[in-house]
Amino acid sequence: MTEVRSLATESLTKAFGGVVALDGATVEFRHGQVNALIGPNGSGKTTFFNCVTGMIRPDSGQTTYRGRDITRKAPHAIVRAGVGRTFQLCRVFPRMTALDNVLAAVRPAGLTGLLRGARARDEVDRARGWLTRLGIEHLADVEARNMSWGQQKLLELAGVLMGDPETVLLDEPAGGVNPALLDRIGTLVRELNAEGRTFVIVEHNMDLVMSVSDHIVVFDRGRPIAEGPPSLIRSDERVLGAYLGV
Amino acid sequence: MPSASERTMAAAATPGATPAARVSAPRPVGRIVQVALVLVLAAGVLSFPALAPNPYILSAGIVVLNYAVLSTSWNFVGGFTGYISLGHGALAGLGAYGTALLVTRAGLPSFVALVVAALLVAALAVPIGFAALRVRGASFVIVSIALVLILLLVFQSWSSLTGGSRGLVVPRPFPGLLRPEHHRVFYFLFAALLGLALLAWWLIDRSRFGLGLKAIREDEDKAEALGTPTFAYKLVVFVVSAGFTGLAGGLYALWFGDLDPVFQFSILTGSYMVLMALLGGVRNLFGPLVGALVVGIALEYFKVEFGDTQLHLVATGVLLALVVLFMPDGVLPAVGGLLNRLFRPAQSSIREVTAGELRDQRAAEAQEREPVDAGTTAGSGEVRP
Ligand SMILES: Nc1ncnc2c1ncn2[C@@H]1O[C@H](COP(=O)(O)OP(=O)(O)OP(=O)(O)O)[C@@H](O)[C@H]1O
Ligand SMILES: [Mg+2]
Numbered sequence: 001m002t003e004v005r006s007l008a009t010e011s012l013t014k015a016f017g018g019v020v021a022l023d024g025a026t027v028e029f030r031h032g033q034v035n036a037l038i039g040p041n042g043s044g045k046t047t048f049f050n051c052v053t054g055m056i057r058p059d060s061g062q063t064t065y066r067g068r069d070i071t072r073k074a075p076h077a078i079v080r081a082g083v084g085r086t087f088q089l090c091r092v093f094p095r096m097t098a099l100d101n102v103l104a105a106v107r108p109a110g111l112t113g114l115l116r117g118a119r120a121r122d123e124v125d126r127a128r129g130w131l132t133r134l135g136i137e138h139l140a141d142v143e144a145r146n147m148s149w150g151q152q153k154l155l156e157l158a159g160v161l162m163g164d165p166e167t168v169l170l171d172e173p174a175g176g177v178n179p180a181l182l183d184r185i186g187t188l189v190r191e192l193n194a195e196g197r198t199f200v201i202v203e204h205n206m207d208l209v210m211s212v213s214d215h216i217v218v219f220d221r222g223r224p225i226a227e228g229p230p231s232l233i234r235s236d237e238r239v240l241g242a243y244l245g246v
Numbered sequence: 247m248p249s250a251s252e253r254t255m256a257a258a259a260t261p262g263a264t265p266a267a268r269v270s271a272p273r274p275v276g277r278i279v280q281v282a283l284v285l286v287l288a289a290g291v292l293s294f295p296a297l298a299p300n301p302y303i304l305s306a307g308i309v310v311l312n313y314a315v316l317s318t319s320w321n322f323v324g325g326f327t328g329y330i331s332l333g334h335g336a337l338a339g340l341g342a343y344g345t346a347l348l349v350t351r352a353g354l355p356s357f358v359a360l361v362v363a364a365l366l367v368a369a370l371a372v373p374i375g376f377a378a379l380r381v382r383g384a385s386f387v388i389v390s391i392a393l394v395l396i397l398l399l400v401f402q403s404w405s406s407l408t409g410g411s412r413g414l415v416v417p418r419p420f421p422g423l424l425r426p427e428h429h430r431v432f433y434f435l436f437a438a439l440l441g442l443a444l445l446a447w448w449l450i451d452r453s454r455f456g457l458g459l460k461a462i463r464e465d466e467d468k469a470e471a472l473g474t475p476t477f478a479y480k481l482v483v484f485v486v487s488a489g490f491t492g493l494a495g496g497l498y499a500l501w502f503g504d505l506d507p508v509f510q511f512s513i514l515t516g517s518y519m520v521l522m523a524l525l526g527g528v529r530n531l532f533g534p535l536v537g538a539l540v541v542g543i544a545l546e547y548f549k550v551e552f553g554d555t556q557l558h559l560v561a562t563g564v565l566l567a568l569v570v571l572f573m574p575d576g577v578l579p580a581v582g583g584l585l586n587r588l589f590r591p592a593q594s595s596i597r598e599v600t601a602g603e604l605r606d607q608r609a610a611e612a613q614e615r616e617p618v619d620a621g622t623t624a625g626s627g628e629v630r631p
Contacts, residue, residue, distance in 0.1 A: 053471065055467065055470075055471065074470070074475070074477075075467075075470045075471050076470050076471075076473050076474055076475045076476070077475075079471070079472065079473035080473060084471075084472075084473075085471060087468070087471075091465055091467075091468040091471075092465075092468075093460075093461055093464035093465055093468065093469075094464060094465075095464060096460065096461070096464060100457065100460075103454075103457060104457055104458065104460075104461040104469065104472060104474070105472045105473065106454060106457075107473045107474070108454040108455070108458075113454065114453060114454055114455040115449065115453045115454075115455060116453060116454055117452050117453060117454075118452060118453055118454045118456065118457040119452075159472060160472070163472060163473050
């Protein structure tokens, strides 16, 4: 097998007051694949993303990315290590144009890089390229706050991809989007994966999960209860139990 | 004058775009008008000393310019990152006392002392920023106020060094000059410093660094999640802001020649910087300058008309409330919008986009489910394992 470890955690724990959101979660995602992380509402999926991307500190446990410890790193350093993410409640910069939203993901190197014009030709071309690929190029000069929910979700994704992450974490990419867009997102994930990007997708829409993923991890109450390929997960009793409460 | 980033991108040719994308055609006319306005503004500022009828008016002009430098310096932090500091008065005070002490105690030439003092203020801004920039919103405002109060206490009680409340006399850099000449020279020095601060702000505004800072203003956690080292960005721009504020304070010390901790370390100074910047518009290069012109002239007028009453404070408060309520983006964008409506009814570019967009959006949303708070999207029923 040529599979390598991608993002992995060891006994990750996080409690909010009395609520244990992550309960010693030991998880391993696979490099080069489309991984899915599913589970009922409140099972800790978003908290898991927040912990591994450095947005919140786990109480204990460890996160590694391709073997390197990233547990205590700041979010921007984790991006630098190759892991980008979107947010469940879709976050864009509301008063920036779509183009600037994407350009904001450019990580300048050195003092000259920092002082270079934000609208450098090559970067603008690259940014427009991503907008085009996501089908929102015609909105390049529109402020994000004037865009619809679906358009904002596409914009957020364009921004993350502009940062050229090797691994992309998507928190409910299909949440609240129309069926046509859903198909587009599924296709896009597949294409980007074929180009070499690893995905970890948190998603409730099972059609999407089953059609795009190679490997599925199922969460319940802050820890994995099952994992495997879609065919296996589909008929796993523990999974049915967690979801349907039987 | 919209700053680089606020201007609608001059439709850098959008081939194959839908009709909705008929963004404003490149507007060379707009650009020419902008340049002309800047030139008029510069000419007005530079010709003021020749037009000022007496030294008193000239010195009032210096006070206004000083405000303009201070609020432009404040706007490096306030405008780009959205962190509202009420403590910048303390940084100006440090620049003033630093310059004065380096002249009186260390015997440095006046302008060497000025530059060294500003560098020291910038250096001191590193630990200050390190502590203060960890908190956001109201907490940051309170920390910045604490800075002023602490420094006021220190400088008032350390009277052996600062002269305490008796004040500290700063020798004049040009002892040979008569009073009107002294004012004239300092007027141009302040104008030069203002030009320098504006240039630096403009450079940052159009840079990637500036875009990162503006991302922090919009959503700091999101900026960090996109890979921007937000804390380092904030710290750097805070240090730049402190350096310019220190220069303004030091130049004021050399001009005025007499320092009192009560005025140097006053929350009022910081409040004026905030008010002026907000009034003119923090997203605009010339916003703080315009705000300083309005507020500074009003303050000087109140001083002449009503003497030492507290009336100007009331007026200031009312003005601030009006601005925040009716022009949250400041005077410049409001005036710009008004001019656009008056003179370009056929070409109101922004609205055309939004209107076209709206059509698109409606069409899209017709098929779209209600945009829902994610999380409620899927009940357990949606899962079909
Ligand atoms: N910042 C927070 N403060 C307090 N409690 C929190 C916080 N974030 C999450 N929780 C709690 O932790 C638990 C796990 O939440 P989390 O958002 O990780 O679940 P999830 O699997 O993403 O759910 P969903 O599918 O609804 O998005 C929930 O009980 C939630 O209420
Ligand atoms: Mg969630």
